[in-house]
Amino acid sequence: AQRVTQPEKLLSVFKGAPVELKCNYSYSGSPELFWYVQYSRQRLQLLLRHISRESIKGFTADLNKGETSFHLKKPFAQEEDSAMYYCALQNTGGFKTIFGAGTRLFVKA
Amino acid sequence: GAGVSQSPSNKVTEKGKDVELRCDPISGHTALYWYRQSLGQGLEFLIYFQGNSAPDKSGLPSDRFSAERTGGSVSTLTIQRTQQEDSAVYLCASSAGGVQETQYFGPGTRLLVL
Numbered sequence: 034a035q036r037v038t039q040p041e042k043l044l045s046v047f048k049g050a051p052v053e054l055k056c057n058y059s060y061s062g063s064p065e066l067f068w069y070v071q072y073s074r075q076r077l078q079l080l081l082r083h084i085s086r087e088s089i090k091g092f093t094a095d096l097n098k099g100e101t102s103f104h105l106k107k108p109f110a111q112e113e114d115s116a117m118y119y120c121a122l123q124n125t126g127g128f129k130t131i132f133g134a135g136t137r138l139f140v141k142a
Numbered sequence: 143g144a145g146v147s148q149s150p151s152n153k154v155t156e157k158g159k160d161v162e163l164r165c166d167p168i169s170g171h172t173a174l175y176w177y178r179q180s181l182g183q184g185l186e187f188l189i190y191f192q193g194n195s196a197p198d199k200s201g202l203p204s205d206r207f208s209a210e211r212t213g214g215s216v217s218t219l220t221i222q223r224t225q226q227e228d229s230a231v232y233l234c235a236s237s238a239g240g241v242q243e244t245q246y247f248g249p250g251t252r253l254l255v256l
Contacts, residue, residue, distance in 0.1 A: 037184075076247045078247065132187070
């Protein structure tokens with residue numbers, strides 16, 4: 034079965050500290066993976082996607098097929114990074130999208 | 143241009159009543175998705191449309207839930223005989239339609255069933 038697991042409901046770090054939001058997935062094929070973010074009082078929006086190999090707002094995510102993980106990382110957290118982060122999986126060639134339960138990141142001054 | 147819009151923004155209804163939730167996607171977007179977000183939970187996939195057809199309805203929780211899309215644009219999610227467990231935020235998203243395109247989300251409809 035397709036599943037996305039985000040083990041941490043809440044992650045609290047100090048400004049300037051590194052941050053890693055964990056995401057593990059279960060899927061039999063080769064999925065496409067995404068990170069979506071929801072800032073306070075804003076809509077859910079795409080942060081980055083694996084296929085683009087991009088870095089957005091200093092965040093990167095590496096797909097590790099052996100560990101079936103797609104952890105989100107940033108070397109120096111900023112207060113404006115405080116938000117709800119969702120990892121999502123979309124099956125290859127398809128549209129059905131499975132989201133994790135989300136991790137709330139709180140960056141303290 | 144305008145983003146995805148949803149109406150109503152909030153809906154309070156009594157158990158047993160039917161409700162209709164509306165989604166207006168970004169103009170030209172051929173794919174449209176419905177999700178449900180219950181309190182403290184992640185997004186639960188309900189259904190997606192490619193044009194007016196829904197190839198995958200596997201996420202609909204029960205036969206009380208149905209959705210349609212007309213003219214390749216507006217979509218309506220209907221919940222019949224609402225139950226208290228239907229209380230949630232219902233999110234709509236649209237995308238340009240290619241496989242694995244970015245989804246653009248609406249603000250959601252918060253449904254409360256009393």
